[in-house]
Structure formats: C-alpha cells, structure tokens
Amino acid sequence: MLGEIEMPNERLRAAMAAGGWTYAALADKVEVDPKSVERWVNLGRTPRRATAMLAAETLGEDVHALWPSLRQARPARAVSPELVAIYDQRADVPVSAFVDLLTQAREHIDVLVYAAVFLHEAYPRLNEVLRERAADGCAVRIAVGDPDSTNVQQRGGEERFGHGIESRCRLALMHYRPLAGVPGIEVRTHATTLYNSIYRADDQVLVNAHIWGVNAYGAPVWHLRRNGAGGMFDTYASSFDAVWETATPVREG
Structure with a gap:
C-alpha cells in the first residue's frame, strides 16, 4: 500500500x-x-x-x-441493544425498580439469589405481589441459597461477612417459605456458586453482578430487555434454568 x-x-x-x-x-x-x-x-x-x-x-x-x-479483534459494540440501564452498585437501584419489574410480569418471574432480604425488608408486601402474579397465571420460581452449603459459607468468608450470610439465607427462607405450595409458585434452595443474582420478569431482567470481596449491595447491576434470541438476556435465563435443575424444593411449613 x-x-x-x-x-x-x-x-x-x-x-x-x-x-x-x-x-x-x-x-x-x-x-x-x-x-x-x-x-x-x-x-x-x-x-x-x-x-x-x-x-x-x-x-x-x-x-x-x-x-x-x-x-486486533472485531470492534465491540458501544452499547448492547439489550441494555436498558446500568448502575454502579445495587444500593443505587431503588427498591421500587425491583417491585415494579415484578408487578408488571405476566408470564414469568424468576429470582435467583443467596438471600436478598433487602427486598422484604424494604417492601413487606413482596409476598402478596408474588401471590397476585401467580393468581393471574404468572409462573413464579424463587431460588435462595442453602445456608448449609459450602458455597454459601465460602461466600461469607470472601465478603468478610462470616456467618452473617448464612443467617441471611435462613431469614430469606423464612420470608419465602409461606409461598411454598401456593399454586403457580415454587421455592427452592440451591448450593451453587452464585456469580450473579438474577431478578427476571418476562423479557426483562435485573442482574446484580458479584465481585470477589464485595458485598452484593456494592456490586454493579444491569437492566436488560430481551432483543431477539441468543443475546445476553437468554444467557442469564439459561443460567437460571441450569441452577434451578440442581435446586431442592422447599416444603410447606
């Protein structure tokens, strides 16, 4: 040339x-x-x-x-068409954003966390919202961390939270257990390594990324909206399904 x-x-x-x-x-x-x-x-x-x-x-x-x-790699897209918003940390996301997302769901609600008790603490009507969605035909799946699992206990050490995370997992179970057995709602415990907390409602999802040594409230959150098959939304939805298959149903009580 x-x-x-x-x-x-x-x-x-x-x-x-x-x-x-x-x-x-x-x-x-x-x-x-x-x-x-x-x-x-x-x-x-x-x-x-x-x-x-x-x-x-x-x-x-x-x-x-x-x-x-x-x-030299292929140039990356500056913005994904699926990205609605990104937050520096979960603490920046108003609880109303989580509640509004779940309230608007018509077909699917999937929640994958270790504990996330901040939702019930900030919005005591959460279980009522989930019951209402299920009564309207929405399939609700809740997966919380097994407090006795090695991965939960290890996360407590990594986040310098010690046994606190195990206690919060038990508290999360106390919050969600009344939903076990409600038609349209399934509650399970999982023992997987939690790379991201996932809050899905139909074709939208809030993903709370996890960072080693950082509590979940201090880690970023991205809001995605599904834009065709095979995108980021589907990646997280498939991840939820994979964890769900390993999880143990919670009995009524």
Whole structure:
C-alpha cells in the first residue's frame, strides 16, 4: 500500500533460523509459494489468519508474537441493544425498580439469589405481589441459597461477612417459605456458586453482578430487555434454568 513502511519480521526470521526452516520448507508445510514466506520475513507482510496460525503452530511460536496485527479483534459494540440501564452498585437501584419489574410480569418471574432480604425488608408486601402474579397465571420460581452449603459459607468468608450470610439465607427462607405450595409458585434452595443474582420478569431482567470481596449491595447491576434470541438476556435465563435443575424444593411449613 502506498506510503506503508515495510520492515523485516525479525521474530519470524529468528524462529525459522532456530528450527532450521527454509522459505521453501515452510512454504511447503503451509501450502503457499516460497516467495510469500520470503515477503513475510523480509517485507513484514502478514499472511491470512488461517495460514498464519498454521505457520505459527509449525514453528512452535505464538501467532500474535509473530504477527501482532492479528491480535486486533472485531470492534465491540458501544452499547448492547439489550441494555436498558446500568448502575454502579445495587444500593443505587431503588427498591421500587425491583417491585415494579415484578408487578408488571405476566408470564414469568424468576429470582435467583443467596438471600436478598433487602427486598422484604424494604417492601413487606413482596409476598402478596408474588401471590397476585401467580393468581393471574404468572409462573413464579424463587431460588435462595442453602445456608448449609459450602458455597454459601465460602461466600461469607470472601465478603468478610462470616456467618452473617448464612443467617441471611435462613431469614430469606423464612420470608419465602409461606409461598411454598401456593399454586403457580415454587421455592427452592440451591448450593451453587452464585456469580450473579438474577431478578427476571418476562423479557426483562435485573442482574446484580458479584465481585470477589464485595458485598452484593456494592456490586454493579444491569437492566436488560430481551432483543431477539441468543443475546445476553437468554444467557442469564439459561443460567437460571441450569441452577434451578440442581435446586431442592422447599416444603410447606
């Protein structure tokens, strides 16, 4: 290209010399013309990605070390079409945002947490809202952390909350247990590693990301709205389903 400065690829030259590779030998191995290999070395030309990867594998080198320009990834989208809002931390999200989301649900409500007792503490009518949604035909699934599980206990140590998180899981169970057995509502306990707390209502979800050593209220939240199949929303919905399959039903009591 006019104006482009061509420089030898000394890293490639050294790798070939160390392995005793000639232009012709490497060209035969990767199925190109020897003059192409010569241009890679002397003019710094970059081969096609598939050819470069085969050449690097043949030489026992990292492809990006030989041709750094191949490190360039596809440009990321500045904003996902599914992203409605992002909050620096859960404490910035008004409880009304959670309640409004659940109240508007018509088909699905899924909640995956360890405890999240802040909802009941800030909105004592939460169970009534869930009963009302279920009575209108909405399928409600609640998964809270098993306080006796290793992962819950480990999270307490990681967040420097100690046994407090176990106590909050037990408190969450006390809040949700009256819903066990209500038609349309299922309550289960799970023992999985919780990477994100998920609050889904139909095609919208609030995702509270978890950060090692940070309490959930101090971690970010993103609000997503489903925009076609296979997006971020579906990724979190599938994650909920996977955890749900491992969870244990809570008995009435």
